Amino acid sequence: MTTPYAEVIGDPIAQSKSPAIHGYWIKKLGLDAEYRKCHVTPEELEGYIASRRNDPDWRGCNITMPHKQAVMPFLDRLEIGAELVGAVNTVTRRHNGALIGTNTDVxxxxxxxxxxxxxxxxxxxxxxxxxxxxxxxxxxxxxxxxxxxxxxxxxxxxxxxxxxxxxxxxxxxxxxxxxxxxxxxxxxxxxxxxxxxxxxxxxxxxxxxxxxxxxxxxxxxxxxxxxxxxxxxxxxxxxxxxxxxxxxxxxxxMLIGQAAIAFERFFGQAPPRDDGDAELRQILTP
Structure with a gap:
């Protein structure tokens, strides 16, 4: 039995708070899912996208610097927001394997x-x-x-x-x-x-x-x-x-807000935010 997952990619990636945010929501909802981080250099970006395209468990990724514009040629379609901004920070994989770029920062x-x-x-x-x-x-x-x-x-x-x-x-x-x-x-x-x-x-x-x-x-x-x-x-x-x-x-x-949009696209459920993100903010600011 395989586990669906999403991840964040970037170069560097160690500083990303995205795994803590998405991991907190996954645990709160009791989802059988994972959220990872993956160090991807500019030279590895095209190969990374190609490998994930054919992975049925991969739900998509968040993208941090320096890949927000470089990733666009490797995707099948950009949503209007990403076209307007000229940058992609979230990629989702459709059931047919098509990769869609969007920008949840807005x-x-x-x-x-x-x-x-x-x-x-x-x-x-x-x-x-x-x-x-x-x-x-x-x-x-x-x-x-x-x-x-x-x-x-x-x-x-x-x-x-x-x-x-x-x-x-x-x-x-x-x-x-x-x-x-x-x-x-x-x-x-x-x-x-x-x-x-x-x-x-x-x-x-x-x-x-x-x-x-x-x-x-x-x-x-x-x-x-x-x-x-x-x-x-x-x-x-x-x-x-x-x-x-x-x-x-x-x-x-802003970071939590954009992550919430991406989370729902990855896992099909809105994240739990009933406390106004108070507990999550405590985790992110120890």
Missing amino acids: GGFLEPLANALAQKHFFRMARIIGTGGAARAVVAGLAENGFTLVLAGRNPEKAQALLDEIDPEGEHHVAPLDHFAEPTDFTFDDREGCLDLIVNASPLGMEGQPPLALDFSHVPPGSVVYDIVTHPVDTPLLQAARAAGLRTIDGLT
């Missing part, structure tokens, strides 16, 4: 914003730091929800190309990374009825990385500050935002 990122997005606003603006793979999902999700975006990165030309690719009709703006580091004397207008986001979609502030330099004079009153970094979970950016009285969202929220 749904995971948007999940904690659902209540705010359900309301009507006069104006929605997001200031986003970062131009990598995670930023692509953030840009796509917010553009689809009517945000005007200011995208900041070390290379403004790369930021502009990203915006032009994902939302060419949008009236968005780019800025150099150091733009938000320097104080501004800009006076924000009445923000009543507006939705403002500050999103760190870069590795800045992650353990071992330089800190994110953000002067809070750039942050409109009432903003939601969202940092997708997961190590540490409570970043200096989030601490400063709370001290300023602002609502914050941490990276574990």
Whole structure:
């Protein structure tokens, strides 16, 4: 009797929290299933996909860096979300062996914003730091929800190309990374009825990385500050935002949210989240 399984692949892979997340849900539901991690180098990626395609027990995989774009030519079809973002973070295997690429990062990122997005606003603006793979999902999700975006990165030309690719009709703006580091004397207008986001979609502030330099004079009153970094979970950016009285969202929220979408695709059941992920978050932040 064989056991159905899914896994996460990447290079490196040791740091991935996905096995802990999916393993927790599998145990809670009492499923006869496994979730593994598999170290796959760029040179091994095509062979890995070919080998798993013919494995009837393999339900699919989550994909982390550096394979989110490189995997796309080896798949049979991309869902609309993956096409829009231009990156795949989840592959599922259909009964006929067809491999489908999707991107659950968008749904995971948007999940904690659902209540705010359900309301009507006069104006929605997001200031986003970062131009990598995670930023692509953030840009796509917010553009689809009517945000005007200011995208900041070390290379403004790369930021502009990203915006032009994902939302060419949008009236968005780019800025150099150091733009938000320097104080501004800009006076924000009445923000009543507006939705403002500050999103760190870069590795800045992650353990071992330089800190994110953000002067809070750039942050409109009432903003939601969202940092997708997961190590540490409570970043200096989030601490400063709370001290300023602002609502914050941490990276574990997005990580768990995107994993929940993938889990249901792999195993055909929604994961147990009745406690608001409190127990799982404790496991992930010992």
